[in-house]
Amino acid sequence: xxxxxxxxxxxxxxxxxxxxxxxxxxxxxxxxxxxxxxxxxxxxxxxxxxxxxxxxxxxxxxxxxxxxxxxxxxxxxxxxxxxxxxxxxxxxxxxxxxxxxxxxxxxxxxxxxxxxxxxxxxxxxxxxxxxxxxxxxxxxxxxxxxxxxxxxxxxxxxxxxxxxxxxxxxxxxxxxxxxxxxxxxxxxxxxxxxxxxxxxxxxxxxxxxxxxxxxxxxxxxxxxxxxxxxxxxxxxxxxxxxxxxxxxxxxxxxxxxxxxxxxxxxxxxxxxxxxxxxxxxxxxxxxxxxxxxxxxxxxxxxxxxxxxxxxxxxxxxxxxxxxxxxxxxxxxxxxxxxxxxxxxxxxxxxxxxxxxxxxxxxxxxxxxxxxxxxxxxxxxxxxxxxx
Amino acid sequence: xxxxxxxxxxxxxxxxxxxxxxxxxxxxxxxxxxxxxxxxxxxxxxxxxxxxxxxxxxxxxxxxxxxxxxxxxxxxxxxxxxxxxxxxxxxxxxxxxxxxxxxxxxxxxxxxxxxxxxxxxxxxxxxxxxxxxxxxxxxxxxxxxxxxxxxxxxxxxxxxxxxxxxxxxxxxxxxxxxxxxxxxxxxxxxxxxxxxxxxxxxxxxxxxxxxxxxxxxxxxxxxxxxxxxxxxxxxxxxxxxxxxxxxxxxxxxxxxxxxxxxxxxxxxxxxxxxxxxxx
Amino acid sequence: xxxxxxxxxxxxxxxxxxxxxxxxxxxxxxxxxxxxxxxxxxxxxxxxxxxxxxxxxxxxxxxxxxxxxxxxxxxxxxxxxxxxxxxxxxxxxxxxxxxxxxxxxxxxxxxxxxxxxxxxxxxxxxxxxxxxxxxxxxxxxxxxxxxxxxxxxxxxxxxxxxxxxxxxxxxxxxxxxxxxxxxxxxxxxxxxxxxxxxxxxxxxxxxxxxxxxxxxxxxxxxxxxxxxxxxxxxxxxxxxxxxxxxxxxxxxxxxxxxxxxxxxxxxxxxx
Numbered sequence: 001x002x003x004x005x006x007x008x009x010x011x012x013x014x015x016x017x018x019x020x021x022x023x024x025x026x027x028x029x030x031x032x033x034x035x036x037x038x039x040x041x042x043x044x045x046x047x048x049x050x051x052x053x054x055x056x057x058x059x060x061x062x063x064x065x066x067x068x069x070x071x072x073x074x075x076x077x078x079x080x081x082x083x084x085x086x087x088x089x090x091x092x093x094x095x096x097x098x099x100x101x102x103x104x105x106x107x108x109x110x111x112x113x114x115x116x117x118x119x120x121x122x123x124x125x126x127x128x129x130x131x132x133x134x135x136x137x138x139x140x141x142x143x144x145x146x147x148x149x150x151x152x153x154x155x156x157x158x159x160x161x162x163x164x165x166x167x168x169x170x171x172x173x174x175x176x177x178x179x180x181x182x183x184x185x186x187x188x189x190x191x192x193x194x195x196x197x198x199x200x201x202x203x204x205x206x207x208x209x210x211x212x213x214x215x216x217x218x219x220x221x222x223x224x225x226x227x228x229x230x231x232x233x234x235x236x237x238x239x240x241x242x243x244x245x246x247x248x249x250x251x252x253x254x255x256x257x258x259x260x261x262x263x264x265x266x267x268x269x270x271x272x273x274x275x276x277x278x279x280x281x282x283x284x285x286x287x288x289x290x291x292x293x294x295x296x297x298x299x300x301x302x303x304x305x306x307x308x309x310x311x312x313x314x315x316x317x318x319x320x321x322x323x324x325x326x327x328x329x330x331x332x333x334x335x336x337x338x339x340x341x342x343x344x345x346x347x348x349x350x351x352x353x354x355x356x357x358x359x360x361x362x363x364x365x366x367x368x369x370x371x372x373x374x375x376x377x378x379x380x381x382x383x384x385x386x387x
Numbered sequence: 388x389x390x391x392x393x394x395x396x397x398x399x400x401x402x403x404x405x406x407x408x409x410x411x412x413x414x415x416x417x418x419x420x421x422x423x424x425x426x427x428x429x430x431x432x433x434x435x436x437x438x439x440x441x442x443x444x445x446x447x448x449x450x451x452x453x454x455x456x457x458x459x460x461x462x463x464x465x466x467x468x469x470x471x472x473x474x475x476x477x478x479x480x481x482x483x484x485x486x487x488x489x490x491x492x493x494x495x496x497x498x499x500x501x502x503x504x505x506x507x508x509x510x511x512x513x514x515x516x517x518x519x520x521x522x523x524x525x526x527x528x529x530x531x532x533x534x535x536x537x538x539x540x541x542x543x544x545x546x547x548x549x550x551x552x553x554x555x556x557x558x559x560x561x562x563x564x565x566x567x568x569x570x571x572x573x574x575x576x577x578x579x580x581x582x583x584x585x586x587x588x589x590x591x592x593x594x595x596x597x598x599x600x601x602x603x604x605x606x607x608x609x610x611x612x613x614x615x616x617x618x619x620x621x622x623x624x625x626x627x628x629x630x631x632x633x634x635x636x637x638x639x640x641x642x643x644x645x646x647x648x649x650x651x652x653x654x655x656x657x658x659x660x661x662x663x664x665x666x
Numbered sequence: 667x668x669x670x671x672x673x674x675x676x677x678x679x680x681x682x683x684x685x686x687x688x689x690x691x692x693x694x695x696x697x698x699x700x701x702x703x704x705x706x707x708x709x710x711x712x713x714x715x716x717x718x719x720x721x722x723x724x725x726x727x728x729x730x731x732x733x734x735x736x737x738x739x740x741x742x743x744x745x746x747x748x749x750x751x752x753x754x755x756x757x758x759x760x761x762x763x764x765x766x767x768x769x770x771x772x773x774x775x776x777x778x779x780x781x782x783x784x785x786x787x788x789x790x791x792x793x794x795x796x797x798x799x800x801x802x803x804x805x806x807x808x809x810x811x812x813x814x815x816x817x818x819x820x821x822x823x824x825x826x827x828x829x830x831x832x833x834x835x836x837x838x839x840x841x842x843x844x845x846x847x848x849x850x851x852x853x854x855x856x857x858x859x860x861x862x863x864x865x866x867x868x869x870x871x872x873x874x875x876x877x878x879x880x881x882x883x884x885x886x887x888x889x890x891x892x893x894x895x896x897x898x899x900x901x902x903x904x905x906x907x908x909x910x911x912x913x914x915x916x917x918x919x920x921x922x923x924x925x926x927x928x929x930x931x932x933x934x935x936x937x
Contacts, residue, residue: 059837080843092834096856105852106842157842399846403741407755410738413814414762417773420783424776504675506867506922508875510892510899511911515678518685518904539675592764600766602878603892607899619768623882632776635769642765650757 016065484549509603552586735820803885827861
């Protein structure tokens with residue numbers, strides 16, 4: 001029963017549903033991940049991302065649907081037969097085994113001799129710069145070191161797919177940044193498929209080729225990291241990824257690929273609609289990056305005086321180092337944020353309570369196809385810095 | 388995210404389940420036989436078949452004319468002794484448990500004495516106390532030597548339970564109380580003890596039941612008046628009627644009542660606290 | 667607490683050790699310093715048999731309780747789904763602990779006896795013609811009694827250590843290709859070591875220190891160290907009883923120390 005090594009790591013999740021008693025963790029979900037790509041499953045806790053990972057790993061079986069790896073159905077197969085390896089959230093290093101025994105464990109299960117498995121384990125420990133710690137127990141290592149050992153242990157069988165369950169969540173900020181670069185480097189080096197589960201937007205966008213944004217057991221959007229950021233499909237994605245304001249309003253007229261939209265407060269904006277021809281009175285949603293907003297102080301301006309602008313009262317100001325985050329109260333229920341470059345802000349600082357006008361270029365608006373799920377995430381303000 | 392494979396159960400599950408069921412039957416089967424036989428008819432013997440159903444043998448227990456000795460008063464003694472042991476065990480274990488959180492002079496020695504006293508053969512302790520009392524010229528009695536030797540058994544148990552309970556106790560509750568101006572005594576009474584209450588009930592339960600059933604430590608130290616287990620022990624050698632079983636049924640009912648009350652109140656307390664506190 | 671333990675435990679132990687060197691006459695203790703009591707313990711064929719008997723029981727009972735305890739704990743921890751059910755079944759296992767040991771022993775009499783349940787059932791089924799005599803008042807019965815009383819002492823600590831094993835360790839092992847039994851051997855067993863050690867200490871000390879199970883279940887045919895000791899006390903022969911008790915204490919202490927050397931039990935007690 002030799003595990004396939006470095007075979008095709010293409011993953012196909014086909015119409016998979018997973019139910020736990022009376023709750024549905026994954027609802028009729030389909031997803032393809034190319035061989036050799038780095039994919040992040042991103043979503044809030046309870047969205048079903050870990051369940052998908054565990055179904056690919058073979059620690060959970062789908063209630064219905066099929067999971068294929070390299071074109072072959074793996075439902076019902078043991079983890080070993082799948083050629084996958086998993087890195088667990090808290091690493092799951094065996095506390096009673098030394099580092100080298102942990103790394104060589106899978107080879108021991110396959111009946112390899114002690115010399116053979118120690119040799120291979122040492123090789124992998126070198127790769128993650130842990131060879132000096134071979135004889136320590138896991139409890140004697142720092143979090144970052146444990147993570148490296150877990151990585152080496154997962155890689156010893158030459159898996160075609162590596163599954164990582166929140167691999168960085170137990171680390172402090174500094175290590176997290178370092179290790180995510182490390183993971184990306186290892187993935188490139190090995191050329192195998194990585195599937196990485198996380199609830200941190202920054203982490204997903206930083207490491208992944210493909211980001212899959214999930215909510216309530218469904219996929220909200222699966223696209224490249226750049227597309228997820230610049231072209232969110234739905235209000236949910238725009239809000240969850242952060243760094244965007246979501247604008248909404250009712251269509252007043254369409255001309256030259258631009259729809260003129262009026263919101264409840266009377267502010268008017270042009271939404272790019274391309275060839276679509278939304279009917280008068282239809283509700284549209286659009287997202288705009290927060291660093292594409294310009295603020296000017298003005299005490300007499302009224303909503304509707306010009307297109308692509310809105311008036312608001314400054315509600316909060318946070319210095320973020322390279323930029324300043326200014327939150328406006330537009331009297332709509334949603335918060336509206338502008339990121340001002342620090343130089344520009346400090347030339348003429350505005351204050352809380354100031355009345356300001358926010359202006360933007362219609363070309364920078366991105367029309368959202370789907371407004372569903374938007375409200376559920378209205379309050380979460382996870383900022384993504386544009387650095 | 389503690390989701391586990393909810394697929395088909397492996398054959399080993401059924402194997403272990405069968406094993407478990409057999410174990411439970413082994414554990415409870417004989418006891419139920421005794422309960423059943425304690426309702427043996429008046430002419431019935433120590434084994435099946437049942438010769439009718441009666442409560443004759445329960446009546447025999449309180450019948451002073453019967454051969455089974457003075458059961459009622461040894462029963463009372465055992466209940467009283469159990470209550471005393473439980474009270475002292477709770478008081479001292481809680482105090483010692485709280486004290487042990489800070490290392491004090493001799494805390495290590497005391498800990499090892501406690502552990503040693505836990506694994507010491509019971510009769511050895513009984514013998515020691517008995518001889519010690521006779522050296523002092525004191526008369527052994529269940530309220531002095533009996534009580535003391537039982538405490539050597541219940542205190543270490545209580546202490547270990549308190550260690551376990553306090554291990555999970557978050558000290559910031561106490562710090563918060565001090566912060567809010569509570570004196571050490573108020574802090575103990577208003578915060579620490581109420582939070583530890585389920586564990587304290589557990590200690591009391593241990594104290595009572597261990598004492599109520601205790602035999603090897605008590606047999607040499609109870610003096611002239613016997614506790615219930617010693618009376619039962621004597622009955623096994625000279626009473627050959629189902630009265631013995633009836634007594635077993637009665638004492639077990641008492642045990643169950645005590646256990647039920649204790650576990651029930653613990654469950655009640657933890658349910659009331661289940662507002663986000665999931666311990 | 668310290669005073670109580672010293673008064674009722676520490677000093678009595680010292681007294682027993684002291685008395686073990688005393689002489690005795692006509693049921694009263696004579697102060698002296700003699701080794702005779704120990705010489706008697708070590709040279710008497712009877713005491714040697716008693717020790718052999720006690721050790722034999724301890725070994726058999728240890729093996730059986732470990733086997734049962736490990737399996738029961740394993741079932742409860744890894745096979746029962748749902749915390750409530752788990753707690754419920756755990757309570758089912760522990761409730762007999764709260765009831766009288768003596769009553770639990772006596773309850774075997776109508777089951778194992780000559781006209782007891784098992785014998786009558788077997789005769790009715792035509793498997794045997796005459797009652798099996800070995801069921802009661804025999805070493806077999808003694809072992810049954812011990813296992814009945816003490817398996818719980820194995821289940822609880824093993825359950826505790828197993829419950830602390832992170833499930834993802836088992837999945838990691840499965841991921842690495844370990845089969846069901848391999849996982850038990852490589853992961854569960856080593857990580858339950860402290861529980862097994864604690865249970866072993868309890869069971870072994872209980873069996874070594876017992877005398878009433880032997881007395882009731884063997885019908886006086888089998889003797890253990892402590893039941894002999896009890897007889898000596900009953901005959902008011904305190905010094906030899908004390909000597910025998912001290913020897914027993916030494917044996918038990920050695921066994922416990924041996925176990926503690928192998929496994930650091932404090933790890934579990936402390937947390």
